[in-house]
Amino acid sequence: MAKRKANEAGSSTGLRADVLRALGVLKAATADQIQRLSSPHLTYRHTMKKTPAKRKEARTASHRGALNDLRRHGLSVDGGRTRGGEEVRLLTKDGLAAAGRELDRGPEEMGGMPKSAGRSGASHAMTVNETVIAMIRPKPDLDLVAGEPAEAVAAAQAAVDAPDGIGTITSYATEVALPSTGTWKNPGVGGAWADIVLIAPEAGLPLLFIEADNCTEEAPIIAAKFDKYLRHFHRKAKDTDGHEKPMWRTRWSAPDLRWGDATHPPVLLVFHQVGKRSALKQMERVADLTREHWQGQWAEGGFRVYDGKMPIVATTLELLREHGPAGPILALRP
Known part of the structure; x- marks a missing residue:
């Protein structure tokens, strides 16, 4: 197996590819949305943190690192914040091309940027993203949740048992x-x-x-x-x-x-x-x-x-x- 390359912010090449694919489809997204799509098992980790904000910070840390690496390489930029205060990330032209390679899509297949991208709140783009997540219903890998508190494991099992997306x-x-x-x-x-x-x-x-x-x-x-x-x-x-x-x-x-x-x-x-x-x-x-x-x-x-x-x-x-x-x-x- 090829060794995964670490980047400046600590993200692996594989994780960067996951983030590129998600952003290539969504165009503008938060680290939380990308994490729920690409690594749903992390939703059931760090559940012992005291507040929802600290739990979210912990479970999205690796994806925020990957997004920071993409920004350092000129593939993404900051796109303001949602109404809830979360950072929104956008792909640059080079980032969209890199995402196209990950998705095996040509430039004409990538679609345009959301009209609200970069604006304060980007509420429509966020709703589009949440619709995609609700349609897919990403399921966690239970092996990656083993050892977590019983309540977290039960919640992960319920997600796996729920109707498929x-x-x-x-x-x-x-x-x-x-x-x-x-x-x-x-x-x-x-x-x-x-x-x-x-x-x-x-x-x-x-x-x-x-x-x-x-x-x-x-x-x-x-x-x-x-x-x-x-x-x-x-x-x-x-x-x-x-x-x-x-x-x-x-x-x-x-x-x-x-x-x-x-x-x-x-x-x-x-x-x-x-x-x-x-x-x-x-x-x-x-x-x-x-x-x-x-x-x-x-x-x-x-x-x-x-x-x-x-x-x-x-x-x-x-x-x-x-x-x-x-x-x-x-x-x-x-």
Whole structure:
């Protein structure tokens, strides 16, 4: 086995790679979020520290060291602090390229930087990250928790026994352009940017788009994003075989239905109750404003036809954290 190289802040090369992969997907994240994704067993260590702050400081120490090493090498920069006071780290251009190598993704596959990156709080980017974590539900290696207090071991066992999440960090991408004009690499004005794209065919999800909202935006603004999604879904492009097909199919694989309704890819809308607007009311309002996109047409025989419609599923981050992606949903369209 190759010897792991230690860096200036004490992090191993392997740990730096884990951090690069996480930041390459999330783009802006805290050490706590990166630790929960890449080393979930550490959540169940240091539980005897007196305060939550001291426990967090201890369990994230190695990841903060790795982030400091990345900063020394010009691969990351400070991105301000969250509203809770945690440091946010961003990748530089060189850091994004290094993360792309770790993820085996080209520059056009890496996605853009979050719009709120570097701003005070970066609340939307943090909600996107928490949505990814809630979807994955990283499980600890119980062998790495052996010897910890009984309560910590029991909590780790409960996490292992809980319903599985979907995919790993490499199954996800964030801030992905869905151009209605321009190209994948240089999208034109007016296209959508998906908060999250999940590719997990092994879980029966060849392609899922995810949007996160902090209950701060007006419902018409959220609904307008689905208009942009449909403009992208309707766009055609020639594939490498010379045949024209929906542009999204030139990048992602999904079953091409030979029978039944030919719907567009599904979108999951996740509300986080940060703002003053009620998540449930937001769902109801957005559902009403996007009805033309998801509601099927009645056909003879008393059933609906959903050709050309966009399935929209809605839930809250709280439900997603508690039950995982297989848990309850609050709206399903169509």
